[in-house]
Amino acid sequence: AQSVAQPEDQVNVAEGNPLTVKCTYSVSGNPYLFWYVQYPNRGLQFLLKYITGDNLVKGSYGFEAEFNKSQTSFHLKKPSALVSDSALYFCAVRDTGTASKLTFGTGTRLQVTL
């Protein structure tokens, strides 16, 4: 069974500093990986995905993620954090079955302060 782990419940960073939100995965076969962001009382918004190709994936709002097959990681990054980036971030892996359902991590709360 596929799984993802987000080892940090919360990440704190000052505005203007780079941020990293960690994710590791376990899959059989090639991984299809996703990052979503959730603002309070809202649904999930898609940020970016890795299917194949370049290990550095660029997404929405200046976010990017680095796929590392040897470390089975897919960390989310941003060069310069904004206060408005404060939200809950979820890493997910797509199931290889017919449904292609997503398995999510437990989420990491990002807090960006002035």
Add this chain to the structure above:
Amino acid sequence: DTGVSQDPRHKITKRGQNVTFRCDPISEHNRLYWYRQTLGQGPEFLTYFQNEAQLEKSRLLSDRFSAERPKGSFSTLEIQRTEQGDSAMYLCATQTSGLFTDTQYFGPGTRLTVL
């Protein structure tokens, strides 16, 4: 706004009552998913439709839960005889099928509170 809508956004009900939620997908999306998210957790898969056919159900989906997608358009999720443990955010996601179309787009969710 992803184009996926859900109604209602909030529902408060008493234990034992039945509730029904609706999801309207992006029009060309033939795949539709329901997930449940409890506090402090990531969303968990409940069920999946391809057009009008319900092709997969999670073990989380007890016999009190039923989902439909008549005509392959909107979908409903009904919970009968609600329990306090059913309190959660219910999320709908839709996706088109085909090569390189792997992204699920989520609605805003329906937050259910069972008193």
